[in-house]
Amino acid sequence: VKTAAWAVVVVAALSTACGSTSERDAAQVAQEFSTAVAERRFDDACARLAPRARDRIGPSCAAALASLRGGAVRETETWGDESVARAGEHTLFLHEFAAGWLVTGAGCVSRGDQPYQCEVGGP
Amino acid sequence: MRRFLRDNGQTLAFGALFLGALVGQAFSGLAAVNERNLSEGFDPVGMGDYLTSSEFAVDVAENWQSEYLQFFLFIVATVWLVQRGSPESRDPRSIGRESDEKQQVGSHTTTASPAWARAGGWRTALFSRSLGLTMAALFLLSWLAQFVAGRSAHNIERLASFQDPVGWGGYLTSADFWNRSAQNWQSEFLAIASMTILSVYLRERGSPESKPVGAAHTVTEESG
Numbered sequence: 001v002k003t004a005a006w007a008v009v010v011v012a013a014l015s016t017a018c019g020s021t022s023e024r025d026a027a028q029v030a031q032e033f034s035t036a037v038a039e040r041r042f043d044d045a046c047a048r049l050a051p052r053a054r055d056r057i058g059p060s061c062a063a064a065l066a067s068l069r070g071g072a073v074r075e076t077e078t079w080g081d082e083s084v085a086r087a088g089e090h091t092l093f094l095h096e097f098a099a100g101w102l103v104t105g106a107g108c109v110s111r112g113d114q115p116y117q118c119e120v121g122g123p
Numbered sequence: 124m125r126r127f128l129r130d131n132g133q134t135l136a137f138g139a140l141f142l143g144a145l146v147g148q149a150f151s152g153l154a155a156v157n158e159r160n161l162s163e164g165f166d167p168v169g170m171g172d173y174l175t176s177s178e179f180a181v182d183v184a185e186n187w188q189s190e191y192l193q194f195f196l197f198i199v200a201t202v203w204l205v206q207r208g209s210p211e212s213r214d215p216r217s218i219g220r221e222s223d224e225k226q227q228v229g230s231h232t233t234t235a236s237p238a239w240a241r242a243g244g245w246r247t248a249l250f251s252r253s254l255g256l257t258m259a260a261l262f263l264l265s266w267l268a269q270f271v272a273g274r275s276a277h278n279i280e281r282l283a284s285f286q287d288p289v290g291w292g293g294y295l296t297s298a299d300f301w302n303r304s305a306q307n308w309q310s311e312f313l314a315i316a317s318m319t320i321l322s323v324y325l326r327e328r329g330s331p332e333s334k335p336v337g338a339a340h341t342v343t344e345e346s347g
Contacts, residue, residue, distance in 0.1 A: 052164040079275055080177065081165075082282035093285055098166045105285055115285040123285045 023078040029101040030085035031073045038070025050102040053121025068107045177275030188265035189307030195258035208323035210334045214344040
């Protein structure tokens with residue numbers, strides 16, 4: 001019985017670590033956001049921003065996104081309901097809400113051990 | 124049925140307490156996670172999602188591993204380590220694995236002895252260490268589960284804080300992994316040390332973990 005209980009714990013832990021469907025969904029939203037930015041379709045990009053990121057950029061979402069650069073998403077890594085995507089030179093952070101994946105940080109650059117600095121959203 | 128309950132009271136009562144505490148942990152843990160989700164502007168999660176999350180798994184596993192480590196060390200170390208006057212200790216004059224006669228193996232088995240105690244060879248050797256080995260295996264399995272689930276929970280936290288996730292090596296040397304391990308180990312070792320020394324001078328009438336109330340403080344290896 002103990003072995004079975006542990007198998008459950010290990011499988012649960014592993015399945016949490018490798019959510020492939022979740023990862024694809026996060027990658028898809030990251031790509032849609034990045035493409036919308038590249039094609040200057042800011043309303044589409046804004047629709048994929050998480051509420052808190054959107055609230056922080058003021059009344060004109062389009063103006064806040066104008067400085068971002070889009071690009072092809074070349075890599076994503078997903079853990080539970082959090083995901084990070086690399087697009088061009090920048091990094092995107094995403095969170096899975098009840099309604100699906102949304103961007104919590106865009107145009108982010110690494111600061112080593114410090115949290116990323118993001119042009120939109122972020123810490 | 125009544126006799127079964129009486130004869131297995133310890134296992135059943137502590138098994139029920141374990142399940143009750145686990146249910147309590149599930150509800151309080153879910154509430155804590157959702158408090159945090161609310162403060163970060165995220166949606167609350169349901170019980171099903173929380174019970175299959177790495178956060179719940181690591182919180183369970185980190186406590187399990189330390190308990191099994193405690194029992195493994197206590198079982199094996201007390202073959203050689205003694206505490207004069209403690210009912211948790213062997214008599215200082217009989218340190219070690221003891222003779223076949225005292226351990227009822229070899230030519231000293233009886234018809235009531237377990238089959239592997241009578242079998243001789245590797246089976247008796249393995250059976251002679253089966254309690255410690257099982258505790259060690261359960262410790263290693265639960266520590267592995269803590270490591271796997273801990274890395275996942277740690278990476279979720281890092282991503283939510285806009286930091287890069289860490290790999291296996293990074294997590295093995297991380298403060299999170301060793302802090303979770305050490306904070307549980309210290310409490311287990313404190314419990315063993317205090318139980319061992321307090322039982323030299325204090326008594327609990329009727330408990331097999333205590334010496335008889337009237338036994339001298341210097342008497343070792345006697346329970347009442």
